[in-house]
Amino acid sequence: MEEIEFVLEETKDLMNKAIQHTKSELLKIRAGKASPAMLEGLMVKYYDNDTPISQVASVSTPDARSIIIKPWEKNIIGDIERAIINSDLGFNPQNDGDIVRINIPPLTEERRINLTKQAKNEAEEGKISIRNARKDANDQLKKLQKEGVAEDDVKRAEDKVQSLTDDFVKKIDEILEQKEKEIMTV
Template structure:
């Protein structure tokens, strides 16, 4: 039945979005290495309006522990520095008048464990989203059954939804294993 196919396609799409969102959230958890995406959430007041840091400066990683930020307009350097200080990154920027240098401190064991916990929470949120999609899709399929779709077709569709759920949940588990390894590797 065409409607069943549409529900299955939509379920797949939504589950993939949950995985993609989890990937994006895990990228924000820094593992002690200097990565430009560490600054993704930083907004800078650019002529009075909050603008993402990446739109007003270039961010590079000269080595594994350092980020350098070079504003495209020199007058923004103090504004960028202030934004970093006011963020929840806990980093102390060094400003030499032309660029800002951020040194990423090595992480303590306790900090690593907290980051692993944070990663686990993000992954669990992703899996909850996937299970929610499964529940909503199955409810929609049952409505179709009440509207006259055959019980066998609905049962097969529900089995497919469960396979999607297992598959996408496994992807999130793999993401967690990789992230945990990244965080715990000194």
Template sequence: MEEIELYLDDAKDTMEKALKHLNIELAKIRAGKASTNMLDGIQVEYYGVPSPLNNVASVTTPDARTIAIKPFEKKIIGEIEKAIRNSNLGLSPTNDGEIIRLNIPPLTEERRRDLVKKVKQEIETAKVNVRNIRKDTNDGIRKLTKEGVSEDDVKKGEERVQKLTDNFIARIDEIFDAKEKDIMAV
């Protein structure tokens, strides 16, 4: 039975990581409010090396509709601006020579629906990941019968894996509901 516990603990940890990854991906999907997370993943050429934006500049949100980017070195302001324009965020940076400002426009109804579709894709990916973890865990638990674990214990283990999976799927659905409300709120 101890082996089954190890599989369950591992499954829970891996499912938690899948949930964390989902939250990171959803943070990148903007809901009409300025967020520094929107710029995660943007790489800036810094002395010939692609570097994350937050490593070469200070990124802040002075208000709900603006992101301010202040480079640590003024000479890379053009590179930052270029990286933002080349990203698929659809934002137009304004540059005063010291700070780049991004104005976040309010979302149209159509754009909100598109974002909800994007969120649904991320949600579905997370659910598939959790179900794959369930499958791998159940496969591992079933193999324990060859090592002398009783079939009753294996069945109980599989039931516990299913309960764990149901719990995580419910949490993912809650995350979706919250994100959808956030996006659709005008």
């Protein structure tokens, strides 16, 4: 049935998006190693507009313990420093007039535990998105059944939706397990 295939494809698409979103959110959680992704979402005042840091500077990690931010215009180096200090990232930037350097302190045990909780919350959000996609798909399938699609076809499609849900939830669990390992590795 064409309508059923469309519902299944759409559901798979939504579940894939939930996985991608969860991965990108987990990337922002630092795991002891410096990464440019840690500054993703950081906004810098640039000509009175909030601008993503990636649009006003290059961000690199020369080693596992530091991040270097090289602004494209020297006059905004103070704004970059201020944005980092005012963020909830907990970093202490150093400005040498040309670049802003952030030294990443090793994580304390307490901080690791908090980051693990944060990662679990992000993973749970991903699972909720997947379950919502399942619910929407099942609602669409029931609607198709009312419109005359055979009950057996709808039942098979619902089984496929449940199978997709199980697979995608398992993927999120695997991604979370990997992230927890990364966070807890000293």
